[in-house]
Amino acid sequence: MKTDLTIVGGGAAGLAAALSAIDPQLNILIIEREPRLGGILNQCIHNGFGLHMFQEELTGPEYANRFIEALKDKHIDILLGTTVIDIQKKTDFEITLTSEANGYQHLTSKAVIIASGCYERTRGAVQIPGERPKGIMPAGSAQRYLNMEGYLVGKRVFILGSGDIGLIMARRMTLEGAQVLGVAELMPYSNGLTRNIVQCLNDFDIPLYLSHTVTDIKGKDILEQITIQQVDDKFEPIPGTEKVFEVDTLLLSIGLIPDVGLFDSLQMKKSPITKSAIVDQTLMTNVEGLFVCGNALHVHDLVDWVSKEGEKAGKTAKAYLLEQKHEEKDLKSIAPGSNIRYVVPHLIDYNHLTEPIQCAFRVTKKMAQGQFKVVQNGEVILLKKAKHIAPAEMENLIIKPEDLKSKDPIEIHLEEIV
């Protein structure tokens, strides 16, 4: 098999990438491991998706359907129930696929977009002490069992982490007859959208314990009890603040991590912060012709931004494929400065800078008001004020080519306005 562009993943990012890469001269292939397109949107049956893309509120399956409908009768091949197990870069990309229907298959592709999404952080990653009974699982797993298979994983539930999936699951499980006893968040602020705190917790009188974490788990075979404790500013539990809950389920909503584990043979350069590829403004990695987008690149707060990033990757991959000769890159860093955790893209390629650079980034601190400063050679070249800045929300900033004063590295800083 041979193709021009292979898109790994048929979820929000991959679908948008495919749509924007369509061109009569290009053969495009989407590879999706599930038997249906849509990715994680299929299990996100709640509404609130699409305000930025479609100016209306859709459920996850409806949002996915907009893209799936748009792909119909287009010049795009789709392989469902198929997993990419290896990609090697020779002259072209040599991709190994596996599926029950076709066994092992080999594919050659001129460019690749990785849009494989993310996975949920686990108990092991945050090292929650205690026993290891059944009944402890990532919130997204419980969501899949409930919304796709039709089963509750428990009847008395506590949730660690105020990420949106956990909040959404608090409501979903309540509506299906479970009792949710509370949500504990390590940070002094919620990591979910205010809307979800109000409509998923307050509506059902589910308490949110800020600056709290789970410090003990009891139950040999089945979860019986958890203990939460307040933490100090170094996240150390404060003795005497223990609260005990008799529960059969502990859902974890403690963060997402880009899932690029199957692509080690590509030797992508990775960022230790985002745990995924380092890219330039075209979303190309250090491997020529390899692009990464969506939650496989960095974890987004809204699916709309995932789709937009997918669109970007599709467009730039198309341009890359249609362009006849590829100039050398002139790469300089876009570094996270004060109060900024990371910036994507990590690099500017000055030799391919034709369009505004869409920077997405996360801050390290909650601020009522602040200003973002883009600095080049010690000089502020762009300033943007913002209100209600929070680590849970992804920030955006557009740098136009004419904003740049030279071909030197730039930094993005956040300064608090008191």
Added chain:
Amino acid sequence: MKELTCIVCPVGCHLSVDESLKVVGNRCPRGEKYAIVEMTSPKRMITTTVRTTFEDCPRLSVKTKEPVPKSLMFDILATLEGIVVEKNVKIGDVIVADACHTGVDIIATKSISSQGVNL
């Protein structure tokens, strides 16, 4: 006196409303309106699932077409308990008409058919 968090925009104002529906804490008029609606006739979208007989899709996702009175949430959910979808469904098809006499239909948010989902 009732405490609310405004969800109209990301600011999240902390609102207080008394019995005479006087709102304080809002930084814009939209907050006042939100608080009064929340106090007098709060509405919510319901998203949930119904049972199907399709082996590869045992549950079909559905939603209320419009927000419905918050107080009727559990009553509306109860009407879905006995529903079993046995035939092909297209996204937007009405699964329950006029749920609990609210005038709001419950519609499918996914298409399912014997040829599989998404078709």
Added chain:
Amino acid sequence: MKDYIVIGSGIIGALITRTLSKYQVSVLVIDKENDISSHQTIANSAIIHSGHDPKPGSLKARLCVEGNAMYDTLEHELAIPLLRTGAYVVAHNNFEEQMLQELHQRAKQNGVLGTYFLSGDEARKVEPRLSETITKVLSLPSTKVTFPWEVSIHAISNAIKNGAEFKRNAHVISIKKVEDHFVLHLKDGTTLESKHVINAAGVMSDLIARMIEENPEFEIKPRKGEYFVLDRKAVGLFNHVIYPLPTKAGKGVLIVPQTHGNILLGPTSYEISDREDESTSREGMKYIKEHLKALSNQIPFDMIIRNFAGVRATSTYEDFYIQESKTYKGFYHVAGIDSPGLTAAPAIAKYLVEEVIRIDLPMKPDFDPIHQPIPLFHTLCDVQKQIEIQKHPKHGHLVCKCEKVTEQDIINAIHSPTGNDTIKGIKKRARAGAGLCQGGYCESEVLKIIARETKVKPNEVNYYAKNTPILVKETKTK
């Protein structure tokens, strides 16, 4: 009526069962849990020690050195993984170097071969992440690492092939001597009968002993050990087992490369009162991180995927207690098997059968020592993969992408003679869920496959023990 019942299917019970299955006797191995090897065998350091540490002249010293050598045979017979890492014991100053000399003497007395010293710099050339403060290293080349519960499962599979039987969920609550045999009463109300009984019940072994005699010569003083597991992508960061100098409490906090590429860090060692308390603690995790500093400053703690604890069956007897009951002939205790119990296990089985029981029966003429498991798909070469996938198209469906486990691998794990029908049982056999995402990605698929293959409803699939369903209530069923 059996000739032999072995209580406990940990690695000790498993290898005893296999050793007995060589003879013309009927053997049944029972376990109170829902699977083979559910406690000490699945929660230890996985090291085949050289034998440098036990007190010279002890049974521990003898059986450790013998057991270490026997693993080379087991590797071929039972197709178990063996990582020939060798080990370094590190010293940081003159005082510790002196202790290292003493340890070396002890190793030589115990018959450990091939040992030698390296300077700190020489050791860092081989293991560049070793701490700069290390001045001298004792190298123990015969140290190896295995995959303990696979040894058990393969040993019992081989024993079954040679006529033995395995019974799970068989929780012994009392034992009576009736005429010439023993009657074992189980929690479910049933009984088992056997002419001989071998107590290999690990942390429960003194409780079993007390069912037939008033004052056993040993009492279990359980000691807990907590560990961290690093993701398999940490492979190669350390290639040797790294030990600090041993203390009375044990071998200390170690760095142990594992057979699947992961690296194990730990354990702690402290006495506990509840012998089934396998909980981890904040203090334990801090202790491990603190003590690792003496070995290396370059341990990527952000690659931790799991923490766990195991309980060691340390006894008041100090040495392994492998003896016939003083009250009843035909009842044997294999107790107090703490470190180096895993290493000694094959030698313990041989010692029990040949020197304690002194079995005086002919061997089965058709005894087959070889167990050939169906290999996991990802371990095959490309040509074999092509052949297998033709035969079994479900190898085409990759279920667990962290550990590259296919649907057919899972089906094989369910249906093998020592198979298991639980989420954790499948993880133990096929490794689905043992990787970076810890099953977040594949658990729901594994569950569906188990339900289909064992013809039960999804909410009847257990996490591990009986009555531990992952799914507790179906929605919309009114």
